[in-house]
Amino acid sequence: MLRPLLLTLSLLTLTACAPSLTATLPNAATLALKEQIQRMALTFPATDIQLSSGLDGGLRLSGRLDGRYFSANFPPDWNRQTVLYAHGYRLPDDKQDTAASDLIQGDDTRGVLPTAYRQGFAVARSVYDKRGFAVQSGIANTLRLKRFMDDLGSTRDYVAGSSLGGSVVMGLIEKYPDAFAGALAGCGAVSDWQFEVKYLTDFRALYNYFARGTPYALPGTQDVTQSPLKVDPRELLKPVGQLFLRAKLNPGGREARLIDTIASAVPDVKVTPDITTFFASLGAQLFGLNDITATAGGIFASNADTVYHSPLLTAQENAALNAGIQRYRTSSPQAVAYAQDWYSATGRFKTKLLTYHNTADPLVPFEHEARLRVRVEAAGNTANLVQQTVEPRLQTLTRVLFYRVQGVEHCGFSPEQTAFAFAELRRWVEDGVRPQDGLDITRPPQKKTTP
Template sequence: MRVLALIGTILLALGLTSGVAAGAASGHHTGLLPDGATWVADVPASWNGTTILYSHGFGPLAAQDAPDDETRTALLGSGYALVGSSYSGPSWWALASAVDDQFGALAAAGRLTGRPRRTIAWGTSMGGLVSAREAEDAGHRLDGVLSTCGLVAGALNLNNYQLDGEYALAHLLAPGQDVKLVRFASPDEASASAAALTKIATDAQGTPAGRARIALAAALMNEPGWFTGPTPPADYAGQEVQQQQELSQFVLGFVVTGRYQVELAAGGNSAFTAGVDYRALLTGSSHARQVRSLYRSAGLDLDADLATLTRDAGIRPDPQAVRTLARTSTATGRLRVPALDVHTTADQLVPVEQEDWYGEQVRRAGAGALLRQAYVGATGHCAFHPAETIAALHALESRIGTGRWGDAAEPGRLNEAAGGTGRFVRFDPPSLTGARR
């Protein structure tokens, strides 16, 4: 008996057991990975054999194993083990290390619980991009991936369309003001630019011309015309009001300061305006009719503004930064396991248009049968009810268990699985404006 117990201990330490009851390993665990990242795991006493590898979003490098406390409690109560790492950096944009750190955390948790019967990667926001990349490097470690509000179009697209909108704000509304948009030397420099752009967008709201140009910048940034309220405004003017509120109250302060973190990780600026045809960009935007209408109401020449943006565009990328983000922070679409993406229809930080770009990448890679995308008819970044994301998790589990999607990821089934409280809708996301890959 002592020999058998010793063998069991050795197998557990090596992570070679399968379907081990986790009673002895239950509780809250933390640890340190070789590269300095921390990890955290929560294991219920009655483990159901499934481990969820959770990837957190952009922000401080602190280990998390669930998107929020309510979801964590529900998952643990249903028997799931949860694990996640902090990532090791070097900045909050930690894509260079995140996938390895996450798999390192998974291995560390496996040494406590034994080998899971099933492992699902789940990421939110930037973590959704982490999970998308994990799905391309799953090996035998993952059975499926859930991405919620995921930044699945990657850093190169993100940096480009955000820069397009920021450039339009600065150049059309404050042409005499020297607002730095890229290559920030410090967090303070980025914060100063964010404050300057926020003031520009706030001051311009007072005139019809200012509102028209704000709508143009918002269109280039893929900003939805729905920020608050139970339903989106029906008229173009009302949509612009909400876009201006998004930009001035939330988005600019976040994304401009965030650019410093991305540049720090990339070793330079990956975005560009030089050579961009801004008339063509707007033509491809789902907000083009709104912009044209507001320009007509303001008595402004839209063609002249677009020509000015195209003529004066001069920001060029740093090639090494482009290569770094292409390697670390871009999804190829070459899925190796089933994946379910969930997005709100109006997301201010990670536009739902990213799903259109990502879906096309997956189809081009020949992996379309593995991907399903579902949409919650709501406004806000990651603004899901816990029941909605857990319903999506169960849909993914159905696909893993049966080998087919069936109608598991259809709105009706997801709403039913969410206890009748789900807000899933049929939705076809528009094309991502500013996507240059």
């Protein structure tokens, strides 16, 4: 039984303290949409609905679907199409996620939703049931919101996502092949979570091995299958900051060599030996692994058969590394099955999918893209996949060290790059013009966007 709907109308008003702002009155189509929502109030599968008008004459809608917060923005010239967004990984905690009431002013999608909104699309997103490893609920909640938007009159839907949201995108288009016309995944974990978790866990195991007995060893448990308990996050990663500080002060010293050796020994990933890569990869593993294993019912990655090798080490040193590094194994077939279900891409989908990824990313390796392509090729489905690249973008860490230290940024995209990628996808879906596969969009080619 549906819970009673609480409908609240809150119209944005202008005050004398902001005389430069001029509100546009809602047009007939927006007023009709608002009236439609009010008429459907008693039958909506939603609660706590709130409506408000934007300065541009558009409509903001928020509330809960089956108890999950969602938000949507409708432009005044809604083209009856919707872009739904699946957000990325958020470190697990006990807080309940909420969705911004205004997805345009509160944008954290690197321009995905504002770009679509300016082009006449409604934009919408839902929170997940939990923080952390939440691909399963990300898929379910985004699909629920898509069907809700269709009930409001959306006739064509796109889905976009970043980081963990890229995995949500893959699950949606493979499990529900007719739901979306186009899909956009930026910096996404688009291949599988076994690869992602193994990358993060290998990184920690290598760090532990090489930092053992040095001032840079991490505090807390050294067991890479467990997250440290009761350790302040700042204290936990403090040795990493000290390591990079010493390396900057003495570029040719043992600390710099330690950093380079760890990075060069990570299997199957070309790792950038910078501070953001170490912080992001170690931080995600240290603070997130317990949640991942609790969600999946155990650890689903294994290094039992992995041969580690660094070109910076001698044969004897590499042999010692393989003999001395901690080995970890999958906990159970059930945990592996969960990771496969939520989510390992099959490469079989009908939706037009465009991915774009920094060629170096500190958290979600660029190698996800090659792994996805192998599966798409095996499925004979390359006609539905286009992959484009963006050069790494540097970010400066000034609060961690006294010295200016830079590293590559996770999901380091500009709004212009995002807008270009979305325009490419639109032309493909609407006009049948397939984008150039492998195109570097770091400096987007000057093309007319779809009006």
